Amino acid sequence: MATPMRRRWSLLSLLLLLSCQDITSGSTPTTSEITQAICEAHAGFTFVGGGEFIAGSDRTERDYAYRISAEGFADNPEDVAAAEAGYLRRGWFERESVRQTVNLSSFCMGKNLITNADYQAFVQATGHRSPGISAEEYQEQGFLVHDYGEVVPYLWQEEQYPVGEDNYPVVLVSYEDVVTYAEWRSGQDGVRYRLPTRWEWEKAARGTDGHYFPWGSEWRDDGTNWAKHGPYGTSEVGAYPLSQSSYGIEDMAGNVFEYTSTLTRGESKVVLKGCSWDDYPGFCRAAYQHDRPVDSRHILFGFRLVLESS
Template sequence: MFTSLLRHRTFTLGLVCAIGLLCSQCDRVAQSQADFDRAECEASGEFAWVEAGEFIAGSDRAERDYGYRISAEGASDDPERIAAIEQRLRQSRWFEWEEERQVRSLAAVCMGRNLVANADYKEFLEATGHRLPGISEPEYREQGFLVHPYSEVERFLWKGGEYPSGERRHPVVLVSYEDAVAYAQWRGDRDGASYRLPTAAEWEKAARGTDERYFPWGSEWRAGATNAAPSGIWHTSEVGAFELSRSPYGVEDMAGNVFEYTSTLEQRRGRTVSVMKGCSWDDSIGFCRAAYRHTRPIESRHILFGFRLVRDR
């Protein structure tokens, strides 16, 4: 299948970028690793090298159908209820916004092995005085997408400048895209390096590798593979706690735990939105495929959203 797609593809990434059909970041992404090699990337142990080259991105009808089916099967053991859940999911068209299955080619990327954790983010706050992760109840209601009541948000709130007890290595949440960019800038200034958020394509390749797999571990769902709804945790977990969610490149939590902001931005109804990748601790399992994507406004702050960094030099 992979060979066939390579042989018959119509456009290469370079051509698409040249004619301006991709995001404005194409040129920067293509050049980001020009003077940066694998040894430098992996020297600290914090980053993993995702080698340059082609991979299969997006999904086809068969994969989307699989996503709907396993999401329903993961929610119930009753055949009638499974059928009803699957029908509802299909009517909501959750997976119809994924990119069509295609060959993409990317430059090498130095991807953060782990999500940015509370302890990491606290260093940034103490150094800069940046606002704490959080959102007030009125702000939360105005923001919308109220999947969880505010009473559930409260257990994620920082108090007295401290993250929730016992969650030092949990991913930081209740931060916006803009907060994540500010963290990357601060970290770069501190380290004498250049950091940013991954693009959606970089994230997807880092999650699924080059062999067409749906999940970091393969193309069949595996019980206990990740912190999603079937785990029963119903909260964030320590970064890197689920071995099967480690990608072929050694990047942790590439399914489950939290959705991740990417630097791929779009315009929706007059608002700038970030393409979110991954799935969160409350998600059905079909959402944990690497091809899944949705968007949220860049000012959003939610208990399901976190981020990781890419290092450019």
């Protein structure tokens, strides 16, 4: 029979495994040293210095996330407690990484999300499929969230994005699509681009001191494009100044979830960071993450790039 001490150590080991079991790739690649001068030489990229930062979340932060999500959802104060209890039962925020110190090398992060206009240049140059998904494919994904009627306004017509949305984030692209875009863009510009790792994205969003949101650790209803503040759809990039991080990177909370290079479940799923225009406050913390199949295409998912080397 296991002793109480052995049982405690076994439980601790299990919890540690569960917190990282699904992460199979996406650590910071080994590259030549990235400097501020390199970033400044490439328009649209911002330098994020190397060193330690506070990543992940603890019990206090997660409990706060449940509370502010319930407050954001409930129209009446008397409904908050029931909503909060329901979210906790579902374990919305229980798969976040534990609060820890992570050490990263310097990197150059794209100041803005990749836009429809950016992506159109790629589609027109390569003949790659335009952003979109059929009703049948959308149903097969299994995580609908929005019915297909809400997807239709985001569909491209051949190589043309929706009218007037050139500076809106491109959506309805898969992880595989965006990796191909990064490879194409690398060839065009003569540098190497890639997706950020989950840790790079998190540091770029929250800075070094562990605050929950780009602007601090207290939720602000006017901070970003979320379910009850915004058009209930994607918004133009950079439209919400408070969601700019301390590094000057736009939309680091709200608007769309963002693909990272971190893969899970035997590389069949990819970690997404950030939150989207239909979310509630707890999801908009830098620590929040979830994963989806690499072939997913959704109106809630977009991306930005990291400049890896010249």
